[in-house]
Amino acid sequence: MNIWLVIFIAGIGNYLMRCVGAWVNSDRTQAKWLAQVPFAVILVMAIASLVSLIDVGNSDILTTLGALLASIAVIFSNLKKLPLIFSIAIGCVLFGIFNL
Amino acid sequence: MKNFIKGCSRAVGIVAGFLPIAMSFGAVAIQSGLSQAQTAVMSMWVFAGASQFIVVEGIEQNLDALSLILTIWLINLRHIPMSLAAQKRYGRFGKIKHLLLCYGLVDETFVLESSEKPQSFAYYLGLHLCCWTAWVIGTIIGASFGELLPENWLKFALPGLFLCLLVDLVRQRWCREMALLLGIGTLLILTTQSFGSTGILLSIIAIAIAASQLLPQEDLL
Numbered sequence: 001m002n003i004w005l006v007i008f009i010a011g012i013g014n015y016l017m018r019c020v021g022a023w024v025n026s027d028r029t030q031a032k033w034l035a036q037v038p039f040a041v042i043l044v045m046a047i048a049s050l051v052s053l054i055d056v057g058n059s060d061i062l063t064t065l066g067a068l069l070a071s072i073a074v075i076f077s078n079l080k081k082l083p084l085i086f087s088i089a090i091g092c093v094l095f096g097i098f099n100l
Numbered sequence: 101m102k103n104f105i106k107g108c109s110r111a112v113g114i115v116a117g118f119l120p121i122a123m124s125f126g127a128v129a130i131q132s133g134l135s136q137a138q139t140a141v142m143s144m145w146v147f148a149g150a151s152q153f154i155v156v157e158g159i160e161q162n163l164d165a166l167s168l169i170l171t172i173w174l175i176n177l178r179h180i181p182m183s184l185a186a187q188k189r190y191g192r193f194g195k196i197k198h199l200l201l202c203y204g205l206v207d208e209t210f211v212l213e214s215s216e217k218p219q220s221f222a223y224y225l226g227l228h229l230c231c232w233t234a235w236v237i238g239t240i241i242g243a244s245f246g247e248l249l250p251e252n253w254l255k256f257a258l259p260g261l262f263l264c265l266l267v268d269l270v271r272q273r274w275c276r277e278m279a280l281l282l283g284i285g286t287l288l289i290l291t292t293q294s295f296g297s298t299g300i301l302l303s304i305i306a307i308a309i310a311a312s313q314l315l316p317q318e319d320l321l
Contacts, residue, residue: 022183039214
């Protein structure tokens with residue numbers, strides 16, 4: 001198998017999918033549901049990344065607990081309107097402490 | 101230049117999340133027999149985390165080239181609705197700049213850009229370039245130093261970023277229907293989790309359709 005060819009063709013396909021919006025007539029693509037795609041992607045990525053994080057850690061109790069506490073801390077700090085980077089840093093530190 | 105730097109600084113959260121994942125990818129790719137050059141070029145050209153890991157897994161399982169390519173494309177099908185949704189944001193810069201920005205359209209940049217008001221081309225370019233550079237540099241570090249690097253602390257960066265953006269969005273658009281949508285959405289994501297990337301694509305489309313029916317119409321792009 002030529003891995004260089006796989007990389008090349010896979011990359012072209014990916015790029016073409018990312019470019020669909022540049023080629024399609026904008027009048028045809030302003031469906032009501034498309035306006036909600038950003039919200040859907042954010043929700044799916046938030047939940048899916050948390051679930052996979054727990055899976056990656058083989059679901060041990062400390063990883064799960066660390067992920068839960070870090071999530072609560074991030075939500076709380078965000079509600080308190082701390083800057084984005086601080087909220088993420090608080091979550092990372094909490095998660096890291098539980099996974100030393 | 102000012103907007104470019106502003107875009108770069110906005111990417112810090114994503115960069116922190118990209119580095120450990122890219123380093124893991126670099127290490128795993130080398131272990132599965134890819135050369136350092138192949139590993140680095142894959143990150144530069146494909147620039148899609150999940151599908152790159154799948155390629156490595158496929159190589160270990162001796163999948164043929166066609167299966168590998170089709171799997172990668174299937175995983176990244178979600179880029180089509182994302183690209184359509186980003187049309188309004190990038191389309192105003194003209195075709196060439198639009199095509200250039202499309203190269204950096206990944207989950208993380210899409211989510212971050214969707215959560216803020218439309219910005220300049222330089223801002224988006226800075227954001228995309230920083231994320232791409234972090235992904236490539238992380239891959240090269242991982243391919244060079246492998247498992248010597250501690251990753252645990254930064255593993256929460258991307259989930260943390262998504263959570264922050266979700267909280268912001270929910271706060272802005274809070275209503276009774278939103279609570280219902282969050283419940284349905286979470287259940288759907290957990291149910292389709294076992295289908296991998298196909299499940300993610302299905303969840304995105306289903307939640308977007310449900311949101312268009314339940315939530316008051318609001319332009320987020």
